[in-house]
Amino acid sequence: MNKPQILQVGPYPEWDEAPLTASFEVHRYFEAADKAGFLASVGPNVKAIATRGELGASRAMIEACPALELVSVYGVGFDAVDLAACRERGIRVTNTPDVLTSDVADLGIAMMLCQSRGLVGAEGWVRDGSWVEKGLYPLKRRVWGRSAGVLGLGRIGYEVAKRLQGFDMRIAYSDVAPKDFASDWEYIADPVALASRSDFLFVTLAASPVTRHIVGREVIAALGGEGMLINISRASNVDEEALLTALESGALGSAALDVFEGEPKLDPRFLALDNVLLQPHHASGTIETRKAMGKLVRDNLTAHFSGQPLLTPVL
Numbered sequence: 325m326n327k328p329q330i331l332q333v334g335p336y337p338e339w340d341e342a343p344l345t346a347s348f349e350v351h352r353y354f355e356a357a358d359k360a361g362f363l364a365s366v367g368p369n370v371k372a373i374a375t376r377g378e379l380g381a382s383r384a385m386i387e388a389c390p391a392l393e394l395v396s397v398y399g400v401g402f403d404a405v406d407l408a409a410c411r412e413r414g415i416r417v418t419n420t421p422d423v424l425t426s427d428v429a430d431l432g433i434a435m436m437l438c439q440s441r442g443l444v445g446a447e448g449w450v451r452d453g454s455w456v457e458k459g460l461y462p463l464k465r466r467v468w469g470r471s472a473g474v475l476g477l478g479r480i481g482y483e484v485a486k487r488l489q490g491f492d493m494r495i496a497y498s499d500v501a502p503k504d505f506a507s508d509w510e511y512i513a514d515p516v517a518l519a520s521r522s523d524f525l526f527v528t529l530a531a532s533p534v535t536r537h538i539v540g541r542e543v544i545a546a547l548g549g550e551g552m553l554i555n556i557s558r559a560s561n562v563d564e565e566a567l568l569t570a571l572e573s574g575a576l577g578s579a580a581l582d583v584f585e586g587e588p589k590l591d592p593r594f595l596a597l598d599n600v601l602l603q604p605h606h607a608s609g610t611i612e613t614r615k616a617m618g619k620l621v622r623d624n625l626t627a628h629f630s631g632q633p634l635l636t637p638v639l
């Protein structure tokens with residue numbers, strides 16, 4: 325029997341490539357020099373798209389595949405998939421929730437600690453001889469016992485809040501409604517009010533057109549000159565222009581960011597700042613989690629083509 329044909333939008337780790345090509349005829353979009361020509365030639369035979377969270381699948385890509393049945397996303401975020409285009413044609417969509425939750429939360433906590441205690445600068449202080457020449461490293465800000473806000477208490481936000489408890493922090497969260505499993509934490513519906521009582525504000529919302537720039541000028545101003553913004557969700561949740569302006573003026577104390585508009589390129593204004601920690605969108609980037617994500621992408625494809633229920637459907 326012929327293997328189902330799939331369009332692979334971006335590379336996966338090498339351990340995913342062999343099992344993928346064993347079960348499917350894989351068209352590697354990311355290797356094509358002429359992307360439009362490639363889509364025009366293979367698109368008519370493509371039954372599924374295998375993509376990554378940040379790459380998604382555009383309407384143009386979906387429309388170039390008239391026999392498309394499924395988009396399988398390697399990532400929990402599916403905001404880069406044109407869901408309207410999928411709905412119109414009854415195309416199913418899957419993602420990889422749960423398997424990455426704890427690693428994403430871990431990186432958020434690590435970013436808070438790293439930035440608040442100045443670990444990157446401290447490393448340089450040792451390596452460049454400043455410790456010997458200038459003496460003690462400048463004092464930084466404490467983490468434990470301070471106030472943390474979690475914007476979006478979904479799976480990842482919940483794991484972040486659980487970890488923050490271990491630092492004896494005063495924890496509050498915003499979401500569309502209070503969560504019954506979160507009675508230990510204060511519910512504050514308004515993100516501006518949440519920011520104004522927080523030293524550290526974690527952005528852990530699933531991105532959608534509704535959450536676009538939910539962290540805007542007002543939230544950033546409320547967080548203030550002593551506050552820190554930590555974004556482990558999507559860049560679109562934050563008004564990047566307002567963020568840059570506030571970091572440059574000192575209206576916002578600092579930021580720790582794993583996601584950027586237009587990544588992997590980023591606004592060069594970020595590079596001139598010393599009050600921001602820059603990370604290359606790797607919150608789910610552990611060997612263990614990425615192996616589980618790759619398997620879930622394949623398991624969803626296999627379930628679909630063998631007529632079984634999808635494991636982690638979005639649509």
Ligand code: 8YV
Nearest residue numbers: 376377378398399400401608
């Ligand atoms: C990426 C992500 O998919 O889970 C998400 O939504 O954005 C990530 O896990 C990952 O960086 C691989 O590209």
